[in-house]
Amino acid sequence: MTFMSVPTEKQSGRAIEVRELHKYFGANEVLKGIDFHVNHGQVVCVIGPSGSGKSTLLRCVNRLEDPTSGTILVEGVDITDPETDLDQVRSRIGIVFQSFNLFPHMNVMRNLCIAQQRVRGRGKDEAIEVARTNLAKVGLAGKEDAYPAHLSGGQQQRVAIARALSMNPDMMLFDEPTSALDPELVGDVLAVMKDLASEGMTMMVVTHEMGFAREVGDRLVFMDDGVIVEEGDPVEVLANPQHERTRSFLSKVL
Amino acid sequence: MKRSTRRRLTNGILYGVLVLAIVLLGALVDWTAVKANFFDSAGWGRDGNWSVLIKTGVKNTVLYTIISFGFGFALAIVLALMKLSPVAPYRWLATGYIEFFRGLPALIVILVMAFGVPIAFNWQPPGGLVGAGLIALILVAGAYMAETLRAGIQAVPKGQTEAARSLGMSAGRTTLSVVLPQAFRIVIPPLTNEFVLLIKDTALLFVIGVQVDQRELTTVSRDLLTTGPTAGTSTSLIQAALLYLIITLPLTRLVAWLEKRQQRAR
Numbered sequence: 001m002t003f004m005s006v007p008t009e010k011q012s013g014r015a016i017e018v019r020e021l022h023k024y025f026g027a028n029e030v031l032k033g034i035d036f037h038v039n040h041g042q043v044v045c046v047i048g049p050s051g052s053g054k055s056t057l058l059r060c061v062n063r064l065e066d067p068t069s070g071t072i073l074v075e076g077v078d079i080t081d082p083e084t085d086l087d088q089v090r091s092r093i094g095i096v097f098q099s100f101n102l103f104p105h106m107n108v109m110r111n112l113c114i115a116q117q118r119v120r121g122r123g124k125d126e127a128i129e130v131a132r133t134n135l136a137k138v139g140l141a142g143k144e145d146a147y148p149a150h151l152s153g154g155q156q157q158r159v160a161i162a163r164a165l166s167m168n169p170d171m172m173l174f175d176e177p178t179s180a181l182d183p184e185l186v187g188d189v190l191a192v193m194k195d196l197a198s199e200g201m202t203m204m205v206v207t208h209e210m211g212f213a214r215e216v217g218d219r220l221v222f223m224d225d226g227v228i229v230e231e232g233d234p235v236e237v238l239a240n241p242q243h244e245r246t247r248s249f250l251s252k253v254l
Numbered sequence: 255m256k257r258s259t260r261r262r263l264t265n266g267i268l269y270g271v272l273v274l275a276i277v278l279l280g281a282l283v284d285w286t287a288v289k290a291n292f293f294d295s296a297g298w299g300r301d302g303n304w305s306v307l308i309k310t311g312v313k314n315t316v317l318y319t320i321i322s323f324g325f326g327f328a329l330a331i332v333l334a335l336m337k338l339s340p341v342a343p344y345r346w347l348a349t350g351y352i353e354f355f356r357g358l359p360a361l362i363v364i365l366v367m368a369f370g371v372p373i374a375f376n377w378q379p380p381g382g383l384v385g386a387g388l389i390a391l392i393l394v395a396g397a398y399m400a401e402t403l404r405a406g407i408q409a410v411p412k413g414q415t416e417a418a419r420s421l422g423m424s425a426g427r428t429t430l431s432v433v434l435p436q437a438f439r440i441v442i443p444p445l446t447n448e449f450v451l452l453i454k455d456t457a458l459l460f461v462i463g464v465q466v467d468q469r470e471l472t473t474v475s476r477d478l479l480t481t482g483p484t485a486g487t488s489t490s491l492i493q494a495a496l497l498y499l500i501i502t503l504p505l506t507r508l509v510a511w512l513e514k515r516q517q518r519a520r
Contacts, residue, residue: 064416091422101417105435114431115421160417167421 013039014073015171015202016061021070023056030056032226034070038171043203045213045234048223049249054206057223058175061204062086062093075170091119094164098176100156102148108135108159109144112166120167127166134162138192154185158192171202178209210254214238222246292492297484303493306478311471312497318456318470322388323449326395333400334407335429348400355397361458364390368462384468387459391452399448406441407433443512450505454498471497 016038023031030053038044046054059065061072063079063086072079079089103111112131116122122130135141138158148156157177164172174193178186190212197203197216207213213220213234220234222241230237230246238254241247255263297303336348355363367390368383379386410433418428457472469477471494478490 062420064420087419087422087424090420093420095417095420097413097417099411099413101411101413103414103417103432103436105439115418115423118427118431119422163421 015040015042015075016204017071017073018057018061019071019073021057021060021072022068023053023060023065024068030226031060031067034226034228036221036228038202038204040202041200042218043197043201043205043216044219044221045217046204046206046221046223047208047210047213047249048229051225052223053226054223055175058173058204058206061173062090062095064095087119091115091167092170094161094167094169094172096157096160096164096172096174096177098179100148100153100160100180102156102160102163104148106147107144108140108146108148108151111148111159112163115163116166130166130168131162134165135159137165137195138162139188152185153181154188157181157189161189161192161196165196171204172196174203174205174207176206176208178207208253210238210250222249224249291487292489294484294487294489297478297482297487297489297493302483303475303478303490306482307471307474307490307493307497310467310469311474311494312501314469315453315456315471316501318384318388318391318459319449319453322391322395322456323452325392326399326452327445329392329396330399330403331434333396334403337400337404338407352397352400355394356401358394360391360394360455361461363394364458365461366390367393382464383462384459384464387462387464391455391459394455395448395452398451399445402441402444402448403437406437406444409440410436440516443509443516446505446509446512450502450509453502453505 014037016036018034018036021031021034021036022029030051032053034053034057036057046057048054056065060067061074061079063072067080070080074089074093077084077089079086103114106114109128109131112134113124113127116127116130117124120127132141132144135143138161140155140158140162143151143155143159148159151159161172161177177193178189181189186209190209193203193205193212194216205212205217217234219231220237221231222229222237222243222245224245230241230243237246238250241250333348333351336344337352339345339348364387367379368386371377372379372386379389381388414432414436415428418432419425423431456470459470460473460476464473475490475494478484479486479488482490484490
């Protein structure tokens with residue numbers, strides 16, 4: 001088996017574990033045998049040029065994309081097993097998308113409550129209370145009745161984070177959460193993510209924000225052309241990349 | 255010649271031609287004949303045609319439109335979901351149905367449902383001949399609206415489904431709570447259009463003879479060609495036309511307004 005376990009980390013500490021993951025879109029192989037893991041309480045940032053497969057990897061982790069082959073364990077549950085209750089697994093993984101994907105026909109409160117009530121089976125009062133707590137956490141208390149169209153991109157993305165948090169997920173996946181935002185709105189979203197990390201949330205973050213990766217990340221993974229080229233301590237990788245491909249990418253973005 | 259003078263001259267000619275055409279038309283038309291045939295005062299007054307045209311004709315036209323739109327819409331939802339189903343035979347069935355009924359004149363469907371099917375299948379249509387006619391309209395309207403709805407469902411961004419599924423919602427719950435409500439919004443203008451088309455299609459029911467109190471607007475006005483105070487003139491047709499416009503024009507204006515509003519919201 002090509003899976004390389006790091007001796008100091010216990011297997012049971014893994015929130016996400018990906019082994020030998022291959023993914024084809026038609027004849028195009030976008031993931032070429034990925035071994036990847038995220039430990040509990042860790043923040044793992046994934047960087048790389050567009051088309052490197054980093055978003056596809058993230059989307060495979062909750063089966064928004066079906067892996068062609070390989071194993072993906074989420075909290076020890078094999079999500080590639082057809083017998084796995086995907087809805088149940090997904091309800092424990094919060095995802096934040098580049099394009100926010102708030103439900104435009106529902107106000108903020110309804111956006112935060114619908115899955116709590118329909119999936120978690122919470123009562124209305126409990127759902128509203130959880131929603132209020134999380135809205136306050138992302139700095140948007142008082143926006144309960146607003147519709148997404150009336151919020152700025154940064155506010156929408158923070159509502160999206162609050163929506164994911166309201167499900168009390170075991171981990172959060174961020175798919176380029178600030179890439180669609182105007183530059184002056186990026187900071188608010190990153191601040192919320194930083195708070196989450198400091199609370200010990202398990203996070204996988206696909207991002208172009210090198211500053212965030214350096215400051216908040218526990219591990220940095222550089223992907224290119226469907227493979228993990230290099231990974232390690234963010235400060236170390238960013239300051240002293242070992243591979244030519246990493247160096248050339250970083251020289252373009254830093 | 256200066257540019258501005260030339261432009262004014264061109265405009266002047268265009269208006270001149272228009273005025274000339276109107277004057278010529280006015281001079282050539284025999285206005286007394288038009289008035290006698292289209293605007294017979296016996297039909298426009300208090301004891302004229304209005305009472306039966308409105309109380310029977312408009313009432314039944316509106317009733318038939320609402321019935322066929324309501325059931326047609328329900329049928330359309332089923333067909334649209336079938337057309338987007340992951341199960342291939344459902345898709346084939348829906349596609350076949352839609353292509354079949356969109357490819358036929360509504361008149362043929364009405365005639366077959368009213369006179370062919372009841373005999374061939376020894377079937378008593380609920381509501382008699384009118385019921386059979388309405389079922390025909392429902393079948394046709396369902397096919398048209400299904401295509402509109404399918405387009406609306408597919409116009410809902412994929413990210414919406416992904417967000418809902420990521421929160422753990424089932425496929426059915428996602429369709430019901432996230433996709434369909436947004437699809438309905440998108441298709442309100444085209445569906446209002448279908449509604450207007452349906453109002454006019456109810457006129458086709460005149461081909462099946464029905465009881466006096468079941469007649470829709472076109473049938474009533476046609477009967478008034480040969481009976482009543484304006485028999486022998488076309489007055490009742492003009493009156494029916496006016497009544498149709500009173501119903502349809504506000505609706506088409508509504509569609510225009512809705513479309514404008516939707517564009518702004520984007």
